Amino acid sequence: MKGFLPRTLHPGLQILLLLGFMALCFCVAYAVIFAWGMGGFGLSTGQLIEAMQRPTTSPNGWGIMMMVQGVTLGLVFGGAALALASALGYRWAEYFNPRRLGAGWWLLAAAALIVVILPLMSVIIAWNADAHFPAALHDFEVWARASEDRAAGLTKFLTRLTSTSRLLVAIVVVALVPAVAEELVFRGVVQKNLVRWFSPHVGVWLAAAIFSAIHLQFFGFVPRFVLGLVLGYLYLWSGNILVSMAAHFTQNAFQLLILYFTQQGRFGWGFDPDATEPLPWTLVVPSALLSAGLLYFLHQRMTAPAAPTTMLTLSSEGVAVHRNDNQ
Incomplete structure (x- = not known):
């Protein structure tokens, strides 16, 4: 081309x-x-x-x-x-996709990581929601909280999932489209070029900061920054944008499903998806350990050198063996 x-x-x-x-x-x-x-x-x-x-x-x-x-x-x-x-x-x-998808289970593992890490993220969300700016930035803090309250009102209106058809539309618009479009921009272009410009780790961290900042949610900056780091390293290790897209889609779609079932009265234990309180430590500690283990596992698998392939061809001289070490 x-x-x-x-x-x-x-x-x-x-x-x-x-x-x-x-x-x-x-x-x-x-x-x-x-x-x-x-x-x-x-x-x-x-x-x-x-x-x-x-x-x-x-x-x-x-x-x-x-x-x-x-x-x-x-x-x-x-x-x-x-x-x-x-x-x-x-x-x-x-x-x-500078690298071919190593295996289909990479997508499932990336999605599983997002679900597993949610209890740990609830602690970060609660801490960031209660954060306060220095006294010199008090006026900015008041403006920022008012802005986020207005944005939260619109978000609550858009996630009023009163029917299955609304849920399906929301999954496409709120989960699928951002997962594809935002990953193309923030990981596929911004992170890719920042990694080339500086270094892999600097590129991932800067791209995650930009990804979080552009959402203009000051009291949700840290959890979105952490999510950006997870998505960034998944892309860095795998070399395939489909992996970070799968994780991003799961993050959005899982929250929509929780909202839908809560609004339909399917959850009987008084679960409030809009609350910012952290989940119990009995869930947070296993979440942290499982997330760390899954990240380590994915890093080891995704960055491992590809095994050479062997191809056999039959000719008049017999069977010839060809090895391909460039995956």
Whole structure:
């Protein structure tokens, strides 16, 4: 595939170009949103803008905001990352998957890791939610908490999963689209180039910090940063974006399923998915030990040298053995 940019382009310039492509894709996304809103929902431009600004009071508010989120994330993040790879002359699989998937169970193991680590993450979430800024930043803390309360209200509205159809839409828009689009950007482009620019560990940690900061949730920065580290190292070790996508999807989808079953009254023990209290230590300690063990296991397996393959061919001179050491 021939691109119009050199593959040797500096990593910093690749990240800047990604931002440029995101700006272009943002324009395309909003053209799609307005076309969909007027054609699919039968709204005028004014009605669509009103519904986007006050979704809780609009009859079509939930569907419109789901459409806006899905189109925006899919095109602005995913579209920009794919456009950058194409501009550099790479096939998408070649750019985002420099290494073939070692085994299908890698995806299952990455998903299992996310579920296993949840009790441990609850401690980090509770600590970060109760964190306080220094006295000199008191006004910023008040503004930040008010901003997050407003965002939480919209999130609660969008995750009001009153039917199975709403759950399915949410799994696509809230779980699948972010897992694909955000991983393409933050691991596939940002981390990849930061690793080239600096070093593997610096690249993973910087990408995780950017991943967390861009969500603008100051009292959820640390748990999202830790999640970014887990996703980053899974991608670094495996060399395949599908692994971090599987983990990211599990993180989002598992929370949606908990919300759905709680809202449907399937959980009878008074579980509150919106609470920030840590889970009991009887769950947290095993979670920490199992997570550490699973991370170590995945690191050992994913970074192990690939075994050479042997191929037999039959000719008039007999059987010839060919070894392929380049996996």
